[in-house]
Amino acid sequence: MSRDPDGVVFPDRREPPLYRNQSCLNNVAIIRQSIADSRRHCDATPKSAWACTVHCTLHNRDTRNMTLQGNGENTRNCAVGGGPIPYFRKLLLCLVTWLAIATIGMYVKLKSTARYPGTCAGVIGTGDMSGPCLSKAEKHILEKKLAHAENHRKIIMAWDGEKYKATYIRPAAAVLNRECGSCVVTTNNTLMRSQDIASVVINYQSVAKRHLPSKKFRKPTQVYVLQVGEPPPLMKKLGRFNSYKSINRMQFNATMMVWRDSSIYGPFGSAWESRQNGRRLLRQRFGDDIKNVLTSKTKLAIAIVSNCKVGGAKIRLALVNMLLDRGLRLDTYGRCFNNELPRSDHKLHSSDIIFPYKFYLSFENTFHCKDYITEKFFSNALSNFAVPVVWGAAREDYEAVAPPNSFIHVDDFKSAEDLIGHLNYLDRNDEAYLQYFRWIHMPRHHFPHHNRKYGYCQLCRILHGINVDDAYSPSFNASHHIPLLSEKVYPRTIPKFQELVDSIEPEGCFWSNDEFRNASTDSIASRAYEVT
Structure with missing residues (x-):
C-alpha cells in the first residue's frame, strides 16, 4: 500500500499495464484531485471514510470501466460527480x-431535404435561376429513377399532334432522351384506347374547335394537360374561346404554358439551348472565334412580320413603321410588308436569312403580358448571332430567361431617335457590339434555369415521380405539397381557367387597340400608335 502526497491510499503504485493507458491515467488524476479537495473540507469526518481505492478493470479490449470502492464505517461513493449511479x-x-437524438435528427433532415432541397445560389421560392441542388443521396435516387424509367417507358399522347407541326406543340423526337425519362410520344389519336397511355396533352386549338377525346376512354391515372402557346388575352380576343366552359369540363390536371410558374413550363425556347445552337454554328463557320462573325454581318436590322391585322399586331406594325420613317436601315419580310418569304425558306430560324444582320426586331403582338416571349427571341435572334431588339414583355421577364446582357429593350429609350442612334453606334463600334455576345463562351451555370427541364421533358419526369423542376417556379415555396422525388405520380389540379388567367396575368397586360390607347404609358410604342 502507498500513500499520495494528500494522504489518499492506493493499493499499488507499480502502475500495471492498464494504468499506462492515457485515458485511465487522466481519470485517476481527476479522482485523486476530487478526493483531496473533499478531504480538506471534511476534517471532522473519520479519515477511513475518505480513503478510497481506485481499481481500473479492463473488461475487454475496447471497453474500460472504473470501479470505486470505499471502505470504513461511513463508506461513500467517491466517483466524480457523486450519486448512486456509477460513472460508467x-x-x-x-x-x-446522444445516438438516439442524432439518428432522429438525421432522419428528419433527410426527409426534409428530399422534399425541399436547397438551391445553388439563393433560397427556393425566389425564382432563383439555379434551381435545386440535390444532395448525393438525392442524386442517387434521381439516377435510380431515370434508370428504372428506361425499362418502364411511359407513353404520352399529343392529341391532334399531326395537325400542329410546331415543336412547342409536339416534341421533335418520338422518344425522349434518358434525362427526360425516356417516354414515348405519339401523335396517333387512334391509340387513345390503349391502357398504356400515361398522359394526354391537348392543345388549346383543339379545345377551341371542340375536337376532344371521348371521356369514356379516360382513366383515373392519366394526367390531362392543357397546352397553351398564346397569352390568354390574345386567345379571348381572337375568338378562339367563346367561354372557358369547354376547358373546365375537361378537368385538366396541369397546364403547359409560357408562364414560368405554370405547372409545366412550356416556353418557346431557352437561353442554354440558344447558346448550344449558336456555339455549334460558330464552330462550323468561324472556328469558335466570335470576332470572325463580324465578317458576315453586312446588314443592320431585319424584321419578319406576318400578323398585322388584329390587336397588338397592329401596334407592333406601327412601331416597325415608325422606326422605318425615322431612318432605321431595316429590311422587312412577311405578309405585312408584301414580302413573304418563299415557302422553302419559311423556317424562320434559317441562318441564311437572318445571319447577315446585326440586329433582329423581336416584337411580340402583346404588351407587357407576363413571360410571353416567342421563338423570335430564342430561335430567330440568339441562335443566329443577331442581337434581339425586343418589345412586348417587360424587361424583368426577359432578364429572367435571357443570357446575361444579350438584348436591347425598346422601353429603355425615350424616343425612336435614341434607339436608332444606339443601334448605329453599335454598328460603328465592333467592341461594343461584341459585348452582346459574351454569353456565347459563358459556362452553363451563368444561364437562367440552365438545368430546368420543360415541356414534354418535364411532363415525362413527372410521370416517373421526378418533380425537381417544380423548384424553378417563382411561386415555389417551402409549403409546396408535392415531394420533389416521389414514389408515385402526385395529382395536380388547376382552378377554373378564368380564375387561373386572372391570377397570373398582370394588370398592365394589353392586347387590344382600345386597351393600349387608354393605357397611360409614355413609350415609343404608344407614340407610334398615336401617329397611325
Whole structure:
C-alpha cells in the first residue's frame, strides 16, 4: 500500500499495464484531485471514510470501466460527480441518448431535404435561376429513377399532334432522351384506347374547335394537360374561346404554358439551348472565334412580320413603321410588308436569312403580358448571332430567361431617335457590339434555369415521380405539397381557367387597340400608335 502526497491510499503504485493507458491515467488524476479537495473540507469526518481505492478493470479490449470502492464505517461513493449511479453507467446512458437524438435528427433532415432541397445560389421560392441542388443521396435516387424509367417507358399522347407541326406543340423526337425519362410520344389519336397511355396533352386549338377525346376512354391515372402557346388575352380576343366552359369540363390536371410558374413550363425556347445552337454554328463557320462573325454581318436590322391585322399586331406594325420613317436601315419580310418569304425558306430560324444582320426586331403582338416571349427571341435572334431588339414583355421577364446582357429593350429609350442612334453606334463600334455576345463562351451555370427541364421533358419526369423542376417556379415555396422525388405520380389540379388567367396575368397586360390607347404609358410604342 502507498500513500499520495494528500494522504489518499492506493493499493499499488507499480502502475500495471492498464494504468499506462492515457485515458485511465487522466481519470485517476481527476479522482485523486476530487478526493483531496473533499478531504480538506471534511476534517471532522473519520479519515477511513475518505480513503478510497481506485481499481481500473479492463473488461475487454475496447471497453474500460472504473470501479470505486470505499471502505470504513461511513463508506461513500467517491466517483466524480457523486450519486448512486456509477460513472460508467452515466456515460453509457449519455451515449445512448446522444445516438438516439442524432439518428432522429438525421432522419428528419433527410426527409426534409428530399422534399425541399436547397438551391445553388439563393433560397427556393425566389425564382432563383439555379434551381435545386440535390444532395448525393438525392442524386442517387434521381439516377435510380431515370434508370428504372428506361425499362418502364411511359407513353404520352399529343392529341391532334399531326395537325400542329410546331415543336412547342409536339416534341421533335418520338422518344425522349434518358434525362427526360425516356417516354414515348405519339401523335396517333387512334391509340387513345390503349391502357398504356400515361398522359394526354391537348392543345388549346383543339379545345377551341371542340375536337376532344371521348371521356369514356379516360382513366383515373392519366394526367390531362392543357397546352397553351398564346397569352390568354390574345386567345379571348381572337375568338378562339367563346367561354372557358369547354376547358373546365375537361378537368385538366396541369397546364403547359409560357408562364414560368405554370405547372409545366412550356416556353418557346431557352437561353442554354440558344447558346448550344449558336456555339455549334460558330464552330462550323468561324472556328469558335466570335470576332470572325463580324465578317458576315453586312446588314443592320431585319424584321419578319406576318400578323398585322388584329390587336397588338397592329401596334407592333406601327412601331416597325415608325422606326422605318425615322431612318432605321431595316429590311422587312412577311405578309405585312408584301414580302413573304418563299415557302422553302419559311423556317424562320434559317441562318441564311437572318445571319447577315446585326440586329433582329423581336416584337411580340402583346404588351407587357407576363413571360410571353416567342421563338423570335430564342430561335430567330440568339441562335443566329443577331442581337434581339425586343418589345412586348417587360424587361424583368426577359432578364429572367435571357443570357446575361444579350438584348436591347425598346422601353429603355425615350424616343425612336435614341434607339436608332444606339443601334448605329453599335454598328460603328465592333467592341461594343461584341459585348452582346459574351454569353456565347459563358459556362452553363451563368444561364437562367440552365438545368430546368420543360415541356414534354418535364411532363415525362413527372410521370416517373421526378418533380425537381417544380423548384424553378417563382411561386415555389417551402409549403409546396408535392415531394420533389416521389414514389408515385402526385395529382395536380388547376382552378377554373378564368380564375387561373386572372391570377397570373398582370394588370398592365394589353392586347387590344382600345386597351393600349387608354393605357397611360409614355413609350415609343404608344407614340407610334398615336401617329397611325
